[in-house]
Amino acid sequence: MSEALLSIRDVSLSFKGIKALTAISFDVADGEICALIGPNGAGKSSLLNVINGVYRSDRGELTFAGKALRRPRPRLAARLGIGRTFQNNALFKRLTVLDNVLAGLTRKARASLLEHTFRVGRSASESRHFRELAEDTIAFLEIEAYRDWIVGQLPYGLQKRVELARALVSRPRLLLLDEPMAGMNHDEKQEISRFILDVNRDLKTTIVLIEHDIGVVMGLSDHVVVLDYGRKIGDGSPQEVRDNPDVVTAYLGTVH
Amino acid sequence: MTALAAPAPPETVESPEVLRRWRVGPLAIAGLVLAFYALGFVVHDYWFNAILIPFLIMALAGLGLNLLTGYAGQASLGTGAFMSVGAFATYNVLLRLPDLPLPVSLVIGGLFGALAGVIFGLPSLRIKGFYLTASTLAAQFFLPWLFNQYGWFSNYTTSGSISAPKLVFLGADLSTPLGRYLLTLTSVVILTWLAWNLVTSQVGRNWMAIRDMDTAAAVAGIPIAFNKLASFAISSFIIAIAGALWAFAYLGTVDARSFDLDRSFTVLFIIIIGGMGSIAGAFIGSAFVILVPILISNVSANLFAGAIDAGQSENLQKILFGALIVYFLIKEPNGLYALLLRARRRLALWPLKS
Amino acid sequence: MSFFLETLVGGLLAGVMYSLVAIGFVLIYKASGIFNFAQGSMVLFAALAFVTLREAGWDFVPALLVTLVVMVAGAIAIERFVLRALIGQSDLTLFMATLGLSFVIEGLAQLFMGASVHELNLGIDDIPIEVGPILVSQFDLLAAATAGALVISLSLFFNFTRIGISLRAIADDPLAAQSIGIRLPTLWRIVWGVAGLVALVAGLLWGARQGVQFSLTLVVLKALPVLIIGGFTSIGGAIVGGLLIGASESLAEIYLGDLLGGSVSTWFAYVVALAFLLIRPAGLFGDRAIERV
Numbered sequence: 022m023s024e025a026l027l028s029i030r031d032v033s034l035s036f037k038g039i040k041a042l043t044a045i046s047f048d049v050a051d052g053e054i055c056a057l058i059g060p061n062g063a064g065k066s067s068l069l070n071v072i073n074g075v076y077r078s079d080r081g082e083l084t085f086a087g088k089a090l091r092r093p094r095p096r097l098a099a100r101l102g103i104g105r106t107f108q109n110n111a112l113f114k115r116l117t118v119l120d121n122v123l124a125g126l127t128r129k130a131r132a133s134l135l136e137h138t139f140r141v142g143r144s145a146s147e148s149r150h151f152r153e154l155a156e157d158t159i160a161f162l163e164i165e166a167y168r169d170w171i172v173g174q175l176p177y178g179l180q181k182r183v184e185l186a187r188a189l190v191s192r193p194r195l196l197l198l199d200e201p202m203a204g205m206n207h208d209e210k211q212e213i214s215r216f217i218l219d220v221n222r223d224l225k226t227t228i229v230l231i232e233h234d235i236g237v238v239m240g241l242s243d244h245v246v247v248l249d250y251g252r253k254i255g256d257g258s259p260q261e262v263r264d265n266p267d268v269v270t271a272y273l274g275t276v277h
Numbered sequence: 278m279t280a281l282a283a284p285a286p287p288e289t290v291e292s293p294e295v296l297r298r299w300r301v302g303p304l305a306i307a308g309l310v311l312a313f314y315a316l317g318f319v320v321h322d323y324w325f326n327a328i329l330i331p332f333l334i335m336a337l338a339g340l341g342l343n344l345l346t347g348y349a350g351q352a353s354l355g356t357g358a359f360m361s362v363g364a365f366a367t368y369n370v371l372l373r374l375p376d377l378p379l380p381v382s383l384v385i386g387g388l389f390g391a392l393a394g395v396i397f398g399l400p401s402l403r404i405k406g407f408y409l410t411a412s413t414l415a416a417q418f419f420l421p422w423l424f425n426q427y428g429w430f431s432n433y434t435t436s437g438s439i440s441a442p443k444l445v446f447l448g449a450d451l452s453t454p455l456g457r458y459l460l461t462l463t464s465v466v467i468l469t470w471l472a473w474n475l476v477t478s479q480v481g482r483n484w485m486a487i488r489d490m491d492t493a494a495a496v497a498g499i500p501i502a503f504n505k506l507a508s509f510a511i512s513s514f515i516i517a518i519a520g521a522l523w524a525f526a527y528l529g530t531v532d533a534r535s536f537d538l539d540r541s542f543t544v545l546f547i548i549i550i551g552g553m554g555s556i557a558g559a560f561i562g563s564a565f566v567i568l569v570p571i572l573i574s575n576v577s578a579n580l581f582a583g584a585i586d587a588g589q590s591e592n593l594q595k596i597l598f599g600a601l602i603v604y605f606l607i608k609e610p611n612g613l614y615a616l617l618l619r620a621r622r623r624l625a626l627w628p629l630k631s
Numbered sequence: 632m633s634f635f636l637e638t639l640v641g642g643l644l645a646g647v648m649y650s651l652v653a654i655g656f657v658l659i660y661k662a663s664g665i666f667n668f669a670q671g672s673m674v675l676f677a678a679l680a681f682v683t684l685r686e687a688g689w690d691f692v693p694a695l696l697v698t699l700v701v702m703v704a705g706a707i708a709i710e711r712f713v714l715r716a717l718i719g720q721s722d723l724t725l726f727m728a729t730l731g732l733s734f735v736i737e738g739l740a741q742l743f744m745g746a747s748v749h750e751l752n753l754g755i756d757d758i759p760i761e762v763g764p765i766l767v768s769q770f771d772l773l774a775a776a777t778a779g780a781l782v783i784s785l786s787l788f789f790n791f792t793r794i795g796i797s798l799r800a801i802a803d804d805p806l807a808a809q810s811i812g813i814r815l816p817t818l819w820r821i822v823w824g825v826a827g828l829v830a831l832v833a834g835l836l837w838g839a840r841q842g843v844q845f846s847l848t849l850v851v852l853k854a855l856p857v858l859i860i861g862g863f864t865s866i867g868g869a870i871v872g873g874l875l876i877g878a879s880e881s882l883a884e885i886y887l888g889d890l891l892g893g894s895v896s897t898w899f900a901y902v903v904a905l906a907f908l909l910i911r912p913a914g915l916f917g918d919r920a921i922e923r924v
Contacts, residue, residue: 073496099498111493113486115554123479124486128498130479134507137478138471144478151479187497352723400908407666407726411859412908414852415901426893538852542730549727592742599734606728607716 025084026051026227027072027195032081034067034251041067042078042251049195049244054221054228056238059248060271065231066108068248069197072229073098073105086194099128104193106184108200108231114173118164118183121172122155125187158190162216178209182216189220196220198230202237210234214241239263247271310466317458325454326527332567333461334522339547339559340472341515346545347554348476349508350488351401355413356516357540358397358420361533363390363517364524365424365431368531371442372432379446383464383518390517391510393420398509402502405491417541421533431531439531457526464522468515473556475511484508485554516544549602552614561613570594633764638885639878640762644771646877648836651778652850653857653869654785655829660863661798662822663714664722668729670830671851672736677702677827678834678843679740682749695831702827705736710823715816737848749843753835774836781832785825786866794821856904876900 025048034042042064049055057065070076072083074093083090085101098105104125113121129151136142159165162182167175172183181201188196201217202210214237220226232238238245238259245262247255255261255268262268316329338356345351367386370377377385397416401409424430431439444451444460451460475481483504486494495501524531543566551562577590609615652670659667680701684694709732717728755773759766789795797818800808809815837847853876861872883899 075492075496095492095495096498096500099496105496107493107496111490111496113489113493115489116482116485120482120485124482124494124499125497127479127483127500132479134475134480137480138475138511140474144474148478191498350723352726400905404908406722408859408908410726411855411901411904414855415898415905418898418901422893422897426891545727545730549731588746589742592738592746595734595738596742599731599736599738602731602734603713603728606720606724606731607713610724 024051025049026086027229028084029068029072030082030084032068032071032078032083034064034071034076034078040251042071045081045248045251045253047246047253047256049227049229052221052225052227053243054217054230054241055244055246056242057229057231057246057248058233058235058238062250063248064251065248066199067251069105069199069229069231072197073103099191099193102192102194103197104188104191104195105197106181106188106199106201108203110177110180110184112172112180112184112187115171117169118159118172118175118186119155119168121183122158122186122190123151125190126151126154128191155190158186161219162186162189178205181205181213185213185216189224189226192224193226195227195229198228200231200233202232202234210237217241313462314459317455317462322454325458327571328567330458330461330527332563333458333465334519334527335544335547335567336560336563337465337468337522338516338519338544339551339563340469340556341512341519342544343548343553343556343559344472344476344484344515345508345512347548347552347558348481348488349484349505349512351398351505351508352407352410353413353512354410354538354541354545355397355416355420356544357536357538358413358416358418359390359394359513359516360520360523360540361421361424361536362393362513363387363520364531364536365533366390366517367521368439368442368524369430369432375442379444379451379460383521386521387514387518390520391514393517394509394513395506398506398513401505401509413541414538417538421536425533440529442525444525451526461522461526464518468518469556472511472515476556480504480507546598546602548612549605550598550612552612553610555611555614558612558614561617565613566598569597573597635882637765637767638881640765640767641771642878642881643874644768644775644877645881646874647775647778647782648833648873649850649853649857649877650782650870650873651829651836652833653854653861653873654782654866655826655833656854656858657863657866657869658785658789658798658822658829659826660858662801662819663725665714665725665729666722666855666858666863667826668726668851669709669733669736670826670854671848672733672740673702673706673827673830674834674837674850675843675845675847676705676736676740676834677831678751678838678847679744679749681831681835682751682838682843683744685751686749699828699831702831703824706823706827707820710816710819714819733848733851737845741845746845749838751835751838751843753839755839770840774840777832777836781829782866782870785829789866794818798822853900856900859904860907876903879903 027049029048030046032042032045033040045064045068057068059065067076071078072093074090074095074097077093083093085098085103088101090098090101113124116124130147132143132147136144159168162185164179164182164186167179167183172180175183181203185198185201188198198217202213205213217228217230218241221228230242232241242259245255245257245259246253247262247265247268249271254271255265257265317325320329338360341359342353342356345353363386366389367382370382370385371379374382393416397412400412404412428434444456446460449456451457476484483494483499486497486499487501487504491501520536523535528535547562547566548559549562550565551560552558573590573594574587577593605612652674655670655673656667659665659670677698681694681698684697685691689697713728713732714725717725720728755770758769760769760772761767789798797808797813800811800813801815801818833850834843834847837850841847857869857872857876859872860875861868861870880896880899884894884896887899888895
């Protein structure tokens, strides 16, 4: 195992006194696919929201790429190279597929407002460069046919793919995927799984994903973390987690 | 890479062409601009002040508001106030620094507008949606009051409305109707070009991303606070220049009362009717808002031979505009612009397909 | 000191009227999430209709009843033909739609009933009476009492009846409320009807005080800061916010106005509201939903 890209230490979060996460600690190794599983309301999405600064944790520490994240904010997380997709698609629904993907490149933008306004300096070259990057990612995820569609008009499964493209286009080091296969049929899940494996292997992107389909999780991930009622009850390889009696009673045994 | 083919576009989904932008070549744009310049040399003087100048200035104000509301998604009812900032700031620059060339004075007026926009846009960092109208309404009530209240702004003129200084640029007198038209048209052309650059760049994309979903925009790495304030600044810059032109090139006087809440409403209506989030929309909406009242008063004067008095035709106009607002919001949120797009597509396909 | 008190009391009495208008907004906001900009035009329309009927020789009570019926019918029509078509749109779109509506209502009111100023006499003599050391306008006192009575009965109605409970349920969670059988359109009609009634009372009181004229529509612009201070979802907040704005505005007019050398009432309420937006965006009593992603 290589060293940890992300390490989570003792993270707790509460909403109006209700505990969402209690003293969560684990490491995500560089280059691995880590699955977060657990019943609904276990705090999985909240944990992702803490990692990229959408929520501020009450206690605990995050370390990303060797540096402590003291006050994580969404934009800072993005700048450091943490990409993210959401459980309920959070696309810019009145923009085209291409524009959505291009918007994901902002963390790499260097041209200033004034350069853009007067079309001078880095404006043109950056626009061209961004366009190439976006087209590459669109091709990688095989959504060229929809490049100029307004995303609000696309079916759900394709929207999930566009969201993946938007997160991926800036080549993040860590990608947080919140139920990337929710509501999909078997074939579509296979397809997305292959994309995720490709991203992990070809682009060396570390991935933390939330998924309910245990079969998919076991086949896809190197590392599984199990949450239940905001606490960590299992952490290890898919095999270890499968054999963990706590996990079996709390989750695998009852739900599936 | 996987070898799986992407599924064919599902048939149930509406074709994306409907909302695609109208791609106009640079030649067509250049032709249109030239035509407008040429127009200035052929029309009767009456046309300048009755139609052309107010049309262009209100389109410019609509363009400014559209950047803020249509693109960046921030509501504003303070357009009149930001126009007044431009008018009074430019007036004072012309008065106190008479050696500056006219365009520089206009730009300084615009910069003061941008400053006011940023100040009253600050609450947008904490609040969203129509709550923000309260902040811009504060601007709308406070700023014209300020200019009216303190004589310094109007150089202690007693009547409250002050006549504009002479407009001169490079030795040419721009106070004639044609001069005022050319000044307005040139300002509009330049500012529209800059606005076009912005909205088609990464900046414009970021604004629309924030409009559609701000949390996701932040997660994608878009600086929210900077972009919101930038949209206020640039929008108010353009609106302030529109205000200065309104005072100097159209009214010929600087009067806080001509920048009241009704002015803000009119500009908002321009972008709703013309089309939110499109540059052409501001021009289409402005043409509509300027031409329809003329049409109504002509019709009521000729058809009903004065049976409808001016007050009544004003009421009719109010009802018409109000009803159109509601209609467009319900039926066509992209305004007349989208209707024209659709008509053009039909025409292009005709007679192959109805 | 007694001058200060008189100013304060006068401001508070005006504030009761602000509260009254603001409650009309709170009801509609709670039921449908709309800031109804047309509320001001409804006030004008109600006052104009009543005054027109009175000038045509109608008695007080029939004129009142007919106006009430017209207002409620108009409110229901708005619900049916405009709001239902806009379900699911952003709050900004809904707000702009009510802005359009306000133009239609104002235009209609003036088209059919004229734009001139009408005097409205409710039969209350406006002789100041002495309350302890200070003079208070009798009309203001009665108007405030009427408004107060309406405010109290509305709060009781919406706190203790089935409809009121449904309204709270809708405001909390529209989907859940509908799933347990609360019919949204019915509730909207009721709420818009009540807003019509509130507009009528406000129109009569304001109209009697300053004449029935176009400026009545401007009460909508006073209600917005009241709501920002009180919170958009709280009837109690609307009352407190109204009193706060009324009192501070009339004190500011005297003391701050002297300092600045001019009337500050056009913008003072907005500056207070702006401060609230920056410091406490949910208002004094409003609740703020946590955004879920």
